Every structure is written in C-alpha cells, then in structure tokens.
Amino acid sequence: MIPTTLQWKNQDTSPCVIINFDYLHRCSLPTRVVFLCCHAASHHRRYAIESFPRRMGPLSYTQRSSAYFSALTQEIDKKLQRALASPTQRRDLLQQLFADVALQVDDRARDIILEDALQIKGSLCFYDVLADHFANELERGKPIIDLIVQLWSQPFASHIFALLFHKWLFEVEVDSPDLLLRYSSALVQGAMNVFWIDIQTNTTHFQSLFRYLLEDVALVPEKLKKIPLQAQRDLFLLLSRFIFLYNLDEKLESLFHHFPEFPNAFLIGGPADVFLIELTNQLQKLKVEPALLHYLSRIKVLQGLELRMTTSTRLKTCLYSFTSPGGPMYPTRAVRHAAWDALDFLFPVGQYPRHVISLFFRLLYPWYWPSSCWNFVLTCIHVILYSIARLIFPTNKLRGPHM
Incomplete structure (x- = not known):
C-alpha cells in the first residue's frame, strides 16, 4: 500500500510539510517521484533527505538529483517488497516496475536531474540515470539487488536487473565467484530479453544498454575481465546477435579482435x-x-x-x-x-544458376503463379513509367523503381 501522507521534515524549526498521496497512487512510479521533488523544490528549505557524495558520471547532475534518486529508489524498493508479499500479483507488479524504469525521462524530470537539460540530444530513459546512480553509489543498490535475487525466477526480474545494474556490476567488487557468475548470467539474460522487445516493437529503446555492453565492456579488457570467462563468451554471443539491430556494424573488426577463446x-x-x-x-x-x-x-x-x-x-x-x-x-x-x-x-x-533453379521450383507451385504474374506486370509498368519520366525530366533526382 502507498502511504496516504508523506512528511518531509525540515532541518529548521518550521513545521513539516505534509503531502497527500491519495490521488497519486494510480500514477506511474517516475510521475510520483517527479511530483515529490517538484514539491520539495518549491519550498526553499533544506529537507532532511540524506545527501551523499557522488562520483561524477557521464552526465552532470543537479543538487536536487540526490533527493530525486533517494525517493525513486524507495519507490522501487516498495514495489519489489509488494511483489514478494503478493504471489498472485507478482508478475503484474514486476511488469509495472519494468515499464516504469524503461520510461523516457520527461522535461520536468530532466530539469530536476540534469544540470543542463539540453546536454542530452534525443531520448533519455530512467534506467540510464538510475544505472549511473547505482554505479556511482555502490551501496545504494544493495537492498534492491537482495530483493531481486529473491525474485530471480520470476518474469521481468532479469529485465529489471539488467537495466538498473548493468554498470554497477562492473564497478563493484563481488567476492563470491558463484554470486558473480549469477549476476553476470542474469545481466546477459535480461539484456537479451529487452533487446528482443526492441525487435518485437521495431524500436531501439534499449540502444544505450547495448552500446554500453559493447563499447564500455566488450571492447575494454579491464572491465571485461571482471566477469567470469563463461559470462564473457555469452556476452559476445549476445552482441553478435543484436549488433546489426543497433547499426553498430562498424565495430565488427574491434569485436572480432576482443573475442574470447x-x-x-x-x-x-x-x-x-x-x-x-x-x-x-x-x-x-x-x-x-x-x-x-x-x-x-x-x-x-x-x-x-x-x-x-x-x-x-x-x-x-x-x-x-x-x-x-x-x-x-x-x-x-x-x-x-x-x-x-x-x-x-x-x-x-x-x-x-541460382535464379534459374529458383524459377524452376516456383513452377512447381501453381498457386503462386497469379501473384507472381501480377507483381511482374506491376514491375514492368513501373520500369516503363520511370523510363518515360527520365526522358521527359532528365534529372538525377528521379529514383528508380523498386525491383
């Protein structure tokens, strides 16, 4: 259950601010957090939300981003705990959480998170900034990982782990080899699942995850060696399957050079x-x-x-x-x-010879003849019209018919 009120305690002597949550419980997770942070920013007081030092990541974050990430982490933790406590709603809750972290960051959230909201061209998703946050603050993600481990066998658990902790895994020191292999396998499995979502939806929503695994892990031996050899092999096989989807085939030569044995x-x-x-x-x-x-x-x-x-x-x-x-x-x-x-x-x-053989086998299937003849006639008409247009308008801007 989402609490009906939330008290933000001030560090001065003024009374605390009480925010009603009754109308927010149906909103998505990022929407609720954006509301909280905007409300907090509207009061020029220092709220008693624990701040912590950050190592500068690839993005320049605002001072308010620490409060934003703390509130967002708490919401993720609550939803995972609800999934653990409710077996009948577990799949739906995890699916909702996956959809939340995969959302694009809207303009309000960008103003809260980024120092210069215009520095990012194109789309920026919540999993991008959360992955940076957990990689820079290694201890912040431990409670969430413990909850995900308990939900390991559930649908969307590996999706969430891959999106949130694909950078954390290559920054933290994991003492247990078995646990490291488990994390690495979950990363590869979860990444494969979300890449297939891009294929099914004909999008490149998770391209930043793929680029990180390719450019910052697979092509960087120091980071690649942090995961077991079997996980390295699985990672390269994964990259081989999806590299064309994200138009990164110019990296093929480098990928071959770093391929594990x-x-x-x-x-x-x-x-x-x-x-x-x-x-x-x-x-x-x-x-x-x-x-x-x-x-x-x-x-x-x-x-x-x-x-x-x-x-x-x-x-x-x-x-x-x-x-x-x-x-x-x-x-x-x-x-x-x-x-x-x-x-x-x-x-x-x-x-x-291949085309001749193919034509011969096509003749063995008479039910394909009408469509083949019709397409052949249309192609001939297109070629004739294109030739006439080239004679009337002799320009290189005319594009040839699709054969």
Missing part, C-alpha cells in the same frame, strides 16, 4: 565464424518483417570476410531459405527480394 574453436573456427553462426541462428528466429529486412540490409557489410567453408555454406543456406515463398519461413515478397539482394551481393558466383 572458445573451447571448440578448432571445430567451428575463429571469431568471424562464431559471429556468423550466431547471426544465422538469429536470422532464422526473426519473425518481424521490419527487423528481418533491417538485418538483411546490414548483412552486406560481411562481404570479404574470411570464413570457413562450412560457415560460408551455413550463411548461404540461411539466406537462400528466405528466397522461396512458403514454409518453413513463409517470407513476404519484400523479404524474398532483400534476401536475393544480400545473397547475390555476398556470393556473386553462381547467382544466375
């Missing part, structure tokens, strides 16, 4: 082969058309990559499976064309 490397090959195996597995799992089209458009950067014959064949087979209608992939027409483009670009040798 795998015990079966003599069987599967080097870092590039491991990366391609994970990528092909990821492609076969994708069922969202925009995400699949995005992967197929980015995969062309792999041209010229030295691979084992088995890995190259694996990639070729994976792409070829998207070029034919029907099962098991049931690709749309846009996906089939994107797969053909990627396949012909990466493996130009034999592209004409």
Whole structure:
C-alpha cells in the first residue's frame, strides 16, 4: 500500500510539510517521484533527505538529483517488497516496475536531474540515470539487488536487473565467484530479453544498454575481465546477435579482435565464424518483417570476410531459405527480394544458376503463379513509367523503381 501522507521534515524549526498521496497512487512510479521533488523544490528549505557524495558520471547532475534518486529508489524498493508479499500479483507488479524504469525521462524530470537539460540530444530513459546512480553509489543498490535475487525466477526480474545494474556490476567488487557468475548470467539474460522487445516493437529503446555492453565492456579488457570467462563468451554471443539491430556494424573488426577463446574453436573456427553462426541462428528466429529486412540490409557489410567453408555454406543456406515463398519461413515478397539482394551481393558466383533453379521450383507451385504474374506486370509498368519520366525530366533526382 502507498502511504496516504508523506512528511518531509525540515532541518529548521518550521513545521513539516505534509503531502497527500491519495490521488497519486494510480500514477506511474517516475510521475510520483517527479511530483515529490517538484514539491520539495518549491519550498526553499533544506529537507532532511540524506545527501551523499557522488562520483561524477557521464552526465552532470543537479543538487536536487540526490533527493530525486533517494525517493525513486524507495519507490522501487516498495514495489519489489509488494511483489514478494503478493504471489498472485507478482508478475503484474514486476511488469509495472519494468515499464516504469524503461520510461523516457520527461522535461520536468530532466530539469530536476540534469544540470543542463539540453546536454542530452534525443531520448533519455530512467534506467540510464538510475544505472549511473547505482554505479556511482555502490551501496545504494544493495537492498534492491537482495530483493531481486529473491525474485530471480520470476518474469521481468532479469529485465529489471539488467537495466538498473548493468554498470554497477562492473564497478563493484563481488567476492563470491558463484554470486558473480549469477549476476553476470542474469545481466546477459535480461539484456537479451529487452533487446528482443526492441525487435518485437521495431524500436531501439534499449540502444544505450547495448552500446554500453559493447563499447564500455566488450571492447575494454579491464572491465571485461571482471566477469567470469563463461559470462564473457555469452556476452559476445549476445552482441553478435543484436549488433546489426543497433547499426553498430562498424565495430565488427574491434569485436572480432576482443573475442574470447572458445573451447571448440578448432571445430567451428575463429571469431568471424562464431559471429556468423550466431547471426544465422538469429536470422532464422526473426519473425518481424521490419527487423528481418533491417538485418538483411546490414548483412552486406560481411562481404570479404574470411570464413570457413562450412560457415560460408551455413550463411548461404540461411539466406537462400528466405528466397522461396512458403514454409518453413513463409517470407513476404519484400523479404524474398532483400534476401536475393544480400545473397547475390555476398556470393556473386553462381547467382544466375541460382535464379534459374529458383524459377524452376516456383513452377512447381501453381498457386503462386497469379501473384507472381501480377507483381511482374506491376514491375514492368513501373520500369516503363520511370523510363518515360527520365526522358521527359532528365534529372538525377528521379529514383528508380523498386525491383
């Protein structure tokens, strides 16, 4: 239960301020905290909220941010305790908490948290600032982690841990190897879950988490060595599966250079082969058309990559499976064309025989003939109209038809 009143005790002799919470219990967690901090800031008094020294993070925070983070941490703690006490509502409470910490920081909260609210271009989420807070104040997150550990097997527990403590894990010293492995595994699992949410929703809401794991952990040996070797391998496999989603393929060479050793490397090959195996597995799992089209458009950067014959064949087979209608992939027409483009670009040798063979097999499925003929007619009309337009308006600004 959320308390009906909250007393903010002043350090001077003036009476304390009592805030009514009756109309706030239906608000989201960040909204309630923003209200509290705005109310506190409106009274020019020093409230008896414990302040603590902070190590300067990548963002410049205001003096009021300490009160904000304290209130927000208390709300997170309360919701986790409610989840522990109520098994029937546990899933819903954890889902609500996950949604709260994944919210974008609105303008009011930015003014409270940041010294210069304009210093951040683009979106800033609550998990970004909370992760900084827990990484800078290592002891502040311990009670929350203890509660999450008790909810370890519940849905959304790993999501919350990954969002809130992905920076804390690489700053704190964990004495127990088993506990460190447990934290590291939860981080990888939770990160994978939230990245899949981005795929399902066709967004990049958790890109900052991915960038941190890639640029500040995987490519920094000092931080990478803080987690067990098995967790390092799992982390690199995770990054291999989602690096195209967040348009960070320019980091591939550095990623290959820092790849940890795998015990079966003599069987599967080097870092590039491991990366391609994970990528092909990821492609076969994708069922969202925009995400699949995005992967197929980015995969062309792999041209010229030295691979084992088995890995190259694996990639070729994976792409070829998207070029034919029907099962098991049931690709749309846009996906089939994107797969053909990627396949012909990466493996130009034999592209004409491949198309002839594909056409022959298409003839074995008469129910696809009407749609194929109709699309062929539309494509021809587009090409003719485009050619006429080029003759009438000879300019380079005209874009060719989509083939």
